[in-house]
Amino acid sequence: xTLLTVVVPAYNAQEYLRxxxxxxxxxxxxxxxxxxDDGSTDATAAVAQEYVDRYAGQVHLVSKPNGGHGSAINxxxxxxxxxxxxVVDADDWLDRDALAEVLATLRTLSxxxxxxxxxxxxxxxxxxxxxxxxxxxxTGALPRGRVLTWSRTRRFAKRQYxxxxxxxxxxxxxxxxGLRLPEHTFYVDNLYALVPLHRVQTLYYLDVDLYRYYIGRxxxxxxxSVMLRRMDQQLRVNLLMLQHVAQTRVRDRRLRRxxxxxxxxxxxxxxxxxxxxxxxxxxxxxxxxxxxxxxxxPWMYRRVRWxxxxxxxxxxxxxxxxASILAYRVAQRAIGFS
Numbered sequence: 001x002t003l004l005t006v007v008v009p010a011y012n013a014q015e016y017l018r019x020x021x022x023x024x025x026x027x028x029x030x031x032x033x034x035x036x037d038d039g040s041t042d043a044t045a046a047v048a049q050e051y052v053d054r055y056a057g058q059v060h061l062v063s064k065p066n067g068g069h070g071s072a073i074n075x076x077x078x079x080x081x082x083x084x085x086x087v088v089d090a091d092d093w094l095d096r097d098a099l100a101e102v103l104a105t106l107r108t109l110s111x112x113x114x115x116x117x118x119x120x121x122x123x124x125x126x127x128x129x130x131x132x133x134x135x136x137x138x139t140g141a142l143p144r145g146r147v148l149t150w151s152r153t154r155r156f157a158k159r160q161y162x163x164x165x166x167x168x169x170x171x172x173x174x175x176x177x178g179l180r181l182p183e184h185t186f187y188v189d190n191l192y193a194l195v196p197l198h199r200v201q202t203l204y205y206l207d208v209d210l211y212r213y214y215i216g217r218x219x220x221x222x223x224x225s226v227m228l229r230r231m232d233q234q235l236r237v238n239l240l241m242l243q244h245v246a247q248t249r250v251r252d253r254r255l256r257r258x259x260x261x262x263x264x265x266x267x268x269x270x271x272x273x274x275x276x277x278x279x280x281x282x283x284x285x286x287x288x289x290x291x292x293x294x295x296x297x298p299w300m301y302r303r304v305r306w307x308x309x310x311x312x313x314x315x316x317x318x319x320x321x322x323a324s325i326l327a328y329r330v331a332q333r334a335i336g337f338s
Contacts, residue, residue, distance in 0.1 A: 003030040004084045007076030013090035014043040021051050023093040033059045034076045039066025070181030070188035085171040091214050098208035118203040121210040123165035128216030142205035150255040164189040165211040187237045238270045246297040264309045271313035272328040275321045
């Protein structure tokens, strides 16, 4: 069996796709690359075909009608033959030396008595115009260099949450969970990084800066102005996350604590963006989000609402809203995200 399938969702990515593919080809038949052309109208498919021709049997191209990021990941998961599964967006890339370490680790751990469910590695914000690059690492929260259960994890810092870029899942686990991401919806990577976790029994933290997350372009989905236009989709994903955590039984208290930590962050981001928009409709949507959380699970609501982030994103009155936005700006500068 192929060791790792790398799925590259690609929509009108002709400008960036070569960089992404150059970072993952050339590792032989251990690495299968599936480029999912999601209804592109530019030369994305032609660029991918160059790599299919050059790396026969290693790079595959699937062209499909546009269905969005989640649809492309679903298609890649359906086709994957690798024992492990990673998503690399077409405008991002991987560090090749770090990828070699990931492959060596997976090669060693895949033959154990209990299969490794999740490998966690670091990612780096490659922000346009910013010389100093910020890396998100998980030291402190995850002991390095050994197979863990959730009970061996520690408290995650506010800036530490397991974004899609950090995750390499066991493919069979994603299929056992029945992972299907919503189509025609942005920000589904948050569901990808949340929904499978309750089935993860073993994880391993490899402290290498693997994923390079390219941000800061004006048209990018995570750019603040773009997110404000797509708040309906951010809220849809946020509510799906709330429902999943409320309805999924989790026995390990440290995993439960991490899931609440992730919800705190996503609810805070949604709230601050709605405050930033500032219209009566947006402020009503913010109140509705927290009411939905309270209705789904009153205990979870208390934990999230009265956390530090929950309080910062719910400061009362116009002055409180201005303070919330200021806190968000400070976090942007400190971490380097859009």
